[in-house]
Amino acid sequence: MEGEAVDYSAHYGVIIHRDFVPLHVDDNFAQTFGFDSANDVLALSSVLDLIAPDSRDIAAHTYYALMSGIEKPQVRSYINHRLDGTPMQVLAVEHIVEWQGRSALQITIVDLSDVMLTRDRLAASEKRYRELVDGSVQGVLVHQHFKPLFCNQAYANILGFDYPEQVLALESIISVIHPDFQKQRITVTEVLDDHEGNKLAASPKTEIKCIKPNGEEVWVELIERNIEWEGQSASQVTLTDTTEQYLLKQQLQHQAEIDELTQILNRRAFSQKAEQIFANGGDPLSHFCVLFDIDDFKHINDCFGHQIGDEAICYLVNLFAANLPHDALFGRWGGEEFVILLSCYDINNAYNKCEALRHQLENHLFSTEQHDIKLSVSLGLSPMIFKQDSISLSATINAADKALYQAKTQGKNQTVIANK
Numbered sequence: 001m002e003g004e005a006v007d008y009s010a011h012y013g014v015i016i017h018r019d020f021v022p023l024h025v026d027d028n029f030a031q032t033f034g035f036d037s038a039n040d041v042l043a044l045s046s047v048l049d050l051i052a053p054d055s056r057d058i059a060a061h062t063y064y065a066l067m068s069g070i071e072k073p074q075v076r077s078y079i080n081h082r083l084d085g086t087p088m089q090v091l092a093v094e095h096i097v098e099w100q101g102r103s104a105l106q107i108t109i110v111d112l113s114d115v116m117l118t119r120d121r122l123a124a125s126e127k128r129y130r131e132l133v134d135g136s137v138q139g140v141l142v143h144q145h146f147k148p149l150f151c152n153q154a155y156a157n158i159l160g161f162d163y164p165e166q167v168l169a170l171e172s173i174i175s176v177i178h179p180d181f182q183k184q185r186i187t188v189t190e191v192l193d194d195h196e197g198n199k200l201a202a203s204p205k206t207e208i209k210c211i212k213p214n215g216e217e218v219w220v221e222l223i224e225r226n227i228e229w230e231g232q233s234a235s236q237v238t239l240t241d242t243t244e245q246y247l248l249k250q251q252l253q254h255q256a257e258i259d260e261l262t263q264i265l266n267r268r269a270f271s272q273k274a275e276q277i278f279a280n281g282g283d284p285l286s287h288f289c290v291l292f293d294i295d296d297f298k299h300i301n302d303c304f305g306h307q308i309g310d311e312a313i314c315y316l317v318n319l320f321a322a323n324l325p326h327d328a329l330f331g332r333w334g335g336e337e338f339v340i341l342l343s344c345y346d347i348n349n350a351y352n353k354c355e356a357l358r359h360q361l362e363n364h365l366f367s368t369e370q371h372d373i374k375l376s377v378s379l380g381l382s383p384m385i386f387k388q389d390s391i392s393l394s395a396t397i398n399a400a401d402k403a404l405y406q407a408k409t410q411g412k413n414q415t416v417i418a419n420k
């Protein structure tokens with residue numbers, strides 16, 4: 001839909017006539033009408049011959065109205081004929097001039113044929129565009145600063161509308177984007193607007209969440225690029241519905257990261273997320289690692305069965321999760337052993353949090369239909385340990401593990417701080 005620049009200067013010519021008898025003609029005028037030279041036009045008995053037959057009466061009436069002062073000169077649009085009979089759309093700019101001592105009418109003709117042709121081509125290419133995208137399974141939207149100008153049926157359907165007209169009635173399509181992604185889209189559109197001259201400028205493929213009119217969430221993958229629309233710069237968004245893939249990906253990620261029994265992080269995901277915290281600038285001096293293990297758990301399994309053992313693990317996890325600060329990372333290290341990354345001011349603060357958790361468990365009985373079971377844990381606490389100037393999670397866990405072992409050997413149900 002590229003617009004074609006029209007050079008208007010090449011398309012206007014001047015004629016002066018009195019009672020339609022040509023008095024002066026320039027070469028541009030002659031060429032516009034398909035004559036070889038101005039003299040060929042001057043040889044015409046009446047310039048009315050250049051006007052389409054059904055416009056001649058109007059032209060004659062207008063001439064007399066102008067010359068008698070009833071009408072004022074203005075700009076009019078006519079269909080004129082070239083020498084070979086082809087019609088041409090012209091603008092006629094009228095002036096009353098003095099020619100050899102008497103009034104005459106000067107008309108400057110602007111040939112609009114190319115402009116009309118360009119407009120027709122533009123309309124045809126836009127019609128083709130609409131036909132093409134209407135059959136597309138991809139959603140296509142054209143907007144200008146988020147005011148929708150065009151959208152296809154697929155776009156409307158993906159975003160939960162029955163008809164494209166309902167989308168076009170929106171003041172701004174920002175309202176269909178989930179608030180978490182609105183700022184991102186505004187920035188992308190602004191950056192693309194800065195590339196207005198570059199029609200190929202396109203955003204990278206992005207996945208965002210949108211909200212359907214019924215409140216349902218829909219995930220879409222989209223690309224945005226600059227296009228020209230009805231002669232103006234606009235943005236075209238092409239999108240596909242990725243909700244199913246997104247949910248599947250989430251499910252797989254959940255399965256890969258979350259321990260099935262307890263629904264907290266598994267060992268691998270805990271390690272990855274802990275490493276990420278420090279990679280993202282988390283302060284190692286205000287983080288502490290806790291490794292803890294249920295005391296005499298074999299005995300619980302042996303006395304009450306494996307099923308009750310599983311329930312006891314879940315009970316403990318829920319109790320601790322409810323009492324941990326939001327920024328703590330909690331994972332199952334394996335079996336009945338768990339790990340926590342705590343963000344605290346200092347080791348004493350971390351120790352107090354460990355003891356608070358331990359007391360919570362100690363003070364509440366785990367009740368099943370038939371039994372009230374007292375659970376306790378032993379905890380090993382370690383500050384983050386550095387190896388060769390960078391944080392070592394495995395060295396820190398090892399230190400916490402040693403402290404945990406010490407807690408077990410010292411009588412269980414206690415917190416021990418690792419020796420530096």
Ligand SMILES: Nc1nc2c(ncn2[C@@H]2O[C@H](COP(=O)(O)OP(=O)(O)OP(=O)(O)O)[C@@H](O)[C@H]2O)c(=O)[nH]1
Nearest residue numbers: 293294295296297298299301306309310335336408
């Ligand atoms: N029910 C259940 N038992 C588990 C699970 N994971 C590990 N266990 C059991 O936990 C018990 C751990 O026993 P031990 O390593 O001897 O430790 P403990 O009996 O807790 O003794 P201390 O650690 O010294 O207090 C084993 O019997 C494991 O089979 C689990 O997911 N569910």
